[in-house]
Amino acid sequence: xxxxxxxxxxxxxxxxxxxxxxxxxxxxxxxxxxxxLFGKKEFGPFASFVLRLAFLLHTAFIITRTxxxxxxxxxxxxxxxxxxxxxxxxxxxxxxxxxxxKYYAVGAFLTPLAVLYIGYLxxxxxxxxxxxxSRLHSPLPPVLQSNWLKLHVSASVFGYAGxxxxxxxxxxxxxxxxxxxxxSLARALPQTKVLExxxxxxxxxxxxxxxxxxxxxxxxxxxxxxxxxxxxxxEMWSLITWFVFAVYLHARFTRGWxxxxxxxxxxxxxxxxxxxxxxVAWLLTGIHSFG
Amino acid sequence: MSKGTSGLSKSQAQAESPVKQILNFLSSMQLGLILLxxxxxxxxxxxxxxxxxxxxxxxxxxxFIGMMAFTALNLLLCTARRIGPMxxxxxxxxxxxxxxxxxxxxxKRALKMNSEDIALDAARSAFHATGLTVTEEDGAEGRVVFxxxxxFGYFGSLITHISLLLILLGAMYxxxxxxxxxxxxxxxxxxxxxKGELHIDILDVRMEQEEDPTIRPRVFTEMIxxxxxxxxxxxxxxxxxxxxxxxxxxxxxxxxxxxxVRVKNLTTGEEEMVQLLDVxxxxxxxxxxxxxxxxxxxxxxxxxxxxxxxxxxKPERPVLxxxxxxxxxxxxxxxxxxxxxxxxxxxxxxxELELTTFQNAAVFSITRNMGRPILVVGAVLxxxxxxxxxxxxxxxxxxxxxxxxATLLIGGRSYRNRLGLEQDMERIESEISSREGE
Numbered sequence: 001x002x003x004x005x006x007x008x009x010x011x012x013x014x015x016x017x018x019x020x021x022x023x024x025x026x027x028x029x030x031x032x033x034x035x036x037l038f039g040k041k042e043f044g045p046f047a048s049f050v051l052r053l054a055f056l057l058h059t060a061f062i063i064t065r066t067x068x069x070x071x072x073x074x075x076x077x078x079x080x081x082x083x084x085x086x087x088x089x090x091x092x093x094x095x096x097x098x099x100x101x102k103y104y105a106v107g108a109f110l111t112p113l114a115v116l117y118i119g120y121l122x123x124x125x126x127x128x129x130x131x132x133x134s135r136l137h138s139p140l141p142p143v144l145q146s147n148w149l150k151l152h153v154s155a156s157v158f159g160y161a162g163x164x165x166x167x168x169x170x171x172x173x174x175x176x177x178x179x180x181x182x183x184s185l186a187r188a189l190p191q192t193k194v195l196e197x198x199x200x201x202x203x204x205x206x207x208x209x210x211x212x213x214x215x216x217x218x219x220x221x222x223x224x225x226x227x228x229x230x231x232x233x234x235e236m237w238s239l240i241t242w243f244v245f246a247v248y249l250h251a252r253f254t255r256g257w258x259x260x261x262x263x264x265x266x267x268x269x270x271x272x273x274x275x276x277x278x279x280v281a282w283l284l285t286g287i288h289s290f291g
Numbered sequence: 292m293s294k295g296t297s298g299l300s301k302s303q304a305q306a307e308s309p310v311k312q313i314l315n316f317l318s319s320m321q322l323g324l325i326l327l328x329x330x331x332x333x334x335x336x337x338x339x340x341x342x343x344x345x346x347x348x349x350x351x352x353x354x355f356i357g358m359m360a361f362t363a364l365n366l367l368l369c370t371a372r373r374i375g376p377m378x379x380x381x382x383x384x385x386x387x388x389x390x391x392x393x394x395x396x397x398x399k400r401a402l403k404m405n406s407e408d409i410a411l412d413a414a415r416s417a418f419h420a421t422g423l424t425v426t427e428e429d430g431a432e433g434r435v436v437f438x439x440x441x442x443f444g445y446f447g448s449l450i451t452h453i454s455l456l457l458i459l460l461g462a463m464y465x466x467x468x469x470x471x472x473x474x475x476x477x478x479x480x481x482x483x484x485x486k487g488e489l490h491i492d493i494l495d496v497r498m499e500q501e502e503d504p505t506i507r508p509r510v511f512t513e514m515i516x517x518x519x520x521x522x523x524x525x526x527x528x529x530x531x532x533x534x535x536x537x538x539x540x541x542x543x544x545x546x547x548x549x550x551x552v553r554v555k556n557l558t559t560g561e562e563e564m565v566q567l568l569d570v571x572x573x574x575x576x577x578x579x580x581x582x583x584x585x586x587x588x589x590x591x592x593x594x595x596x597x598x599x600x601x602x603x604x605k606p607e608r609p610v611l612x613x614x615x616x617x618x619x620x621x622x623x624x625x626x627x628x629x630x631x632x633x634x635x636x637x638x639x640x641x642x643e644l645e646l647t648t649f650q651n652a653a654v655f656s657i658t659r660n661m662g663r664p665i666l667v668v669g670a671v672l673x674x675x676x677x678x679x680x681x682x683x684x685x686x687x688x689x690x691x692x693x694x695x696x697a698t699l700l701i702g703g704r705s706y707r708n709r710l711g712l713e714q715d716m717e718r719i720e721s722e723i724s725s726r727e728g729e
Contacts, residue, residue: 004503005503139501139502139503139506141501141506141507142501142506142507142508142509142529142530142531143530143531145531146531193710194710197709197710204680204681204682205681207677207681208674208677208678208681208682211673211674211677212674215670215673215674218670219667219670222540222663223531223532223533223542224530224531224542225542225544225656226471226533226540226542226544226656226658227471227656227658228462228666229462231337231342231345231346231350232342233338233342236334236337236338237334237338239334240331240334240335240338243327243328243330243331243334244331246327247324247327247328247331249681250320250323250324250327251324252707253707254320254448255320272331280338284338284339285342
């Protein structure tokens, strides 16, 4: 097809197969984490194993896609979404590996978000015809042929990953407080102070990378378009997300804010992040039309 | 952003001069948080509007700029207020504390031990094993072992604030001292940039097709830039590859096709060459017979519905398309193919149009931004500041031996990481226990 890279049949087969198997493994990991959450504690390590396996399969898919598109797969909703999901899972696996207490319950809230994102990339375009997420292999236009793309997008996916993990912890905090200690589900969740720490660390991680993303984007825009900042909706929503998390982090460590107020800020920040990714693309127009 | 007056009692606040109260308010974190939220909410509404309209009516409005100025002022005052106390806190820690002070610390341990020497030696070793820098001083109650780590983390928020101020300063200085202009041309053109008193000579405009010709190609423009008749820069500009010199930058913005068209009056035999760009109009007689140029197609083709398009950017079938307008009414399409004359009836007689050749014109943005070095320093400092703030958490521990109860007291304080401090304390405790067991 004109305008697209010709991919060999075997390349296409491996790419599609690895993606489908990785998705199936993510769903299995999510179910295992949920089983763990709802009482079968022994499922925790199994869920963790399946998630790591899914992550490896997903990594293999991204490598195959890289070979097929003959460049880093950083462009368009499908490629960006996959990287973002991959980074989210990587950050979670890393925290699970690093922490002495494994807190598998966090996985029961994180993996559904990853599956939700996958659903957006695969199921939503089939339901809403106006949402077109192309999986075709397009070459990189000259404007995107820059090393800044790699830094900008890498920082972006890790920023989003941190905010997603923070959001998962915020949802858990809210559930735990709402349901009270009488509920077995609430008792299965980590203590609120642990969740607040989770939220804080993940937000700080996301905030650092979101800052790198904004800065690298600005420098790239200066090189490419001749100005740092164009007040483009995507730029503005990235900044709005940054503002919200800046307020949260300030309030947390300077004013000692904890609890419902900070949970609300993290949730609002996550909504802003999702809008930056999805809402801006479909509801607003701007120069970030390539992804 | 520092704490405001909320920690002061009412009488203390009343005792302060009005100027001090205003300064406290302007440097308060509450104001900072409110301004950040206001900027966020305003930006949300602005993005829902047409972007150009939002830039004019919101982002460049006095009140939006005012909000940003207030945020900058808040940052500046807050930073100024914090430099002294934060430096003292980081560089001159309180190394000697009493057992009472340890008792009031949020993270503390009391370990029964019989000998002061053994107890303090165990604390010292445990601190070392936890990666802390250890010093020892004599206090009123005896020796105090002090240990700390990550003291530069105290400067994180300060550096972040300074970096944001630098970014704002760089942007302001850049916009006040700089300019932005747009211009372009073809090979051999000489362009005057009045705002910068620059003169650009275009030496070459070269198009390079991508491997896939449906992708917009790269255009490379070789140019010489002169000022006061003297050459100050020479280089090639293309996308993602600007030419920078003395605070000025020339960026490639886009390219256009310039068509050379021969216009011949078949009745009189007069002919002239004209250069046409998209949306130009070529007037053929005094009655208003005009060709409105629509678009240049490098590889012309037509859809089944008659809509013209270019298969790709390869110049295999170049066509200049236009609409013939007579008396203000569109009459028919005109497609000028290379070296293929087209005859049009006009009030002046038959006119023959022929596309003889075409070339590329490059369009540039020429800017001067003297604030760029400040912005770059600000950006680097922002990343450093955030790293120090969130990933280098400062922690301090004190160990004293209370002879009255034969107990080693260990207390810890951290700057914004209570859980990390607790984990360190557990490690210290386990190190001491393991030493005791040896």
